[in-house]
Amino acid sequence: GNSVTQMEGPVTLSEEAFLTINCTYTATGYPSLFWYVQYPGEGLQLLLKATKADDKGSNKGFEATYRKETTSFHLEKGSVQVSDSAVYFCALSDQSNTGKLIFGQGTTLQVKP
């Protein structure tokens, strides 16, 4: 079945460091891919998405490219800020009419000043 695997956390970085959070997936067909962010005490917010191979999603300085050949959707940011501290979830969409999202286990990012 469909699945998503994220790198283990927590990830601790200093401000202005480069961020990569790895995400790989297993799916049949061509799912859409997403990154969601959960700030402390809040629900999930969509950060970015990509709907087909080679698409690049971007938002708030974050980027991720849909790589069909490596079944990956790694999240990157060139210079993180303290305010980026949160839990990040990679997800793919189930292509049935149910619209289910399959999530990775989440990666906690802590950015220190």
Place this chain on the structure above:
Amino acid sequence: SQTIHQWPATLVQPVGSPLSLECTVEGTSNPNLYWYRQAAGRGLQLLFYSVGIGQISSEVPQNLSASRPQDRQFILSSKKLLLSDSGFYLCAWTGNYGYTFGSGTRLTVV
């Protein structure tokens, strides 16, 4: 505009007590609705989804049940809570702009 309301925000319940979490959606009709749970230190797990009134699909066997008595209302219930039911519960719906999540309910079973 399309919004989703979920309540309560936090809940502390004793083991063996009943549970009812409610989620309502505004500004859309016939949405797909979902209940997810995030247990401590773990990712999000889909518990139930519904594609229409009275239509409930369960993703994992568990102590919880769901109902959809109205088009834009989705309820998560339990007759007797277990300690393992503790977690962060998120309601969501899908529309033209993708998924929208509620603000979540943090349930602690003591």
